[in-house]
Amino acid sequence: MLKYFNYDIVFQEIPDEVTLAVNFALCPNRCKGCHSPWLWEDRGEEFDERVLRNLISVYEGNFTCLAFMGGDNDPETVNRLAKFVKENFKNIKTAWYSGKDTLSEDIEERNFDYIKIGSYKKELGSLKDKTTNQRLWKYYPNGEKEDITYRFQKK
Numbered sequence: 001m002l003k004y005f006n007y008d009i010v011f012q013e014i015p016d017e018v019t020l021a022v023n024f025a026l027c028p029n030r031c032k033g034c035h036s037p038w039l040w041e042d043r044g045e046e047f048d049e050r051v052l053r054n055l056i057s058v059y060e061g062n063f064t065c066l067a068f069m070g071g072d073n074d075p076e077t078v079n080r081l082a083k084f085v086k087e088n089f090k091n092i093k094t095a096w097y098s099g100k101d102t103l104s105e106d107i108e109e110r111n112f113d114y115i116k117i118g119s120y121k122k123e124l125g126s127l128k129d130k131t132t133n134q135r136l137w138k139y140y141p142n143g144e145k146e147d148i149t150y151r152f153q154k155k
């Protein structure tokens with residue numbers, strides 16, 4: 001089950017997009033130096049198609065991308081809901097921020113426009129550091145994907 005802790009409109013998580021970012025609890029990753037340890041806990045409300053549709057109806061027209069921030073405890077549901085967005089809201093892009101180092105077998109890449117992959121390692125830094133182990137992939141309609149991590153990093 002996915003449980004959402006909160007959500008916000010953000011501008012830096014996905015380059016060139018205005019992103020409605022939904023933060024999920026029940027994070028199983030336990031990264032050392034985690035910036036949001038309160039997301040490890042079992043808290044918040046269940047996030048399903050009904051909640052997602054309601055959220056989109058409130059903010060529709062004010063964002064271009066819906067981002068699932070976390071949800072590594074239930075990637076199957078992340079995938080199902082991303083597919084739901086793709087099928088019902090053609091103008092909204094989808095993104096997933098995973099804290100795992102490899103992509104879950106439950107994820108179908110065609111349901112996403114962006115996927116961030118990689119655990120947080122304090123010594124390697126975040127996406128804005130050139131030493132980072134994390135990657136942001138952009139998916140194109142022809143099935144190709146591009147590593148756009150460089151978009152976060154200062155020249």
Ligand code: SF4
Pocket residue numbers: 027028029030031033034035036037039040070098099100119120
């Ligand atoms: S994936 Fe994110 S929220 Fe989860 S433990 Fe790692 S840094 Fe914290």
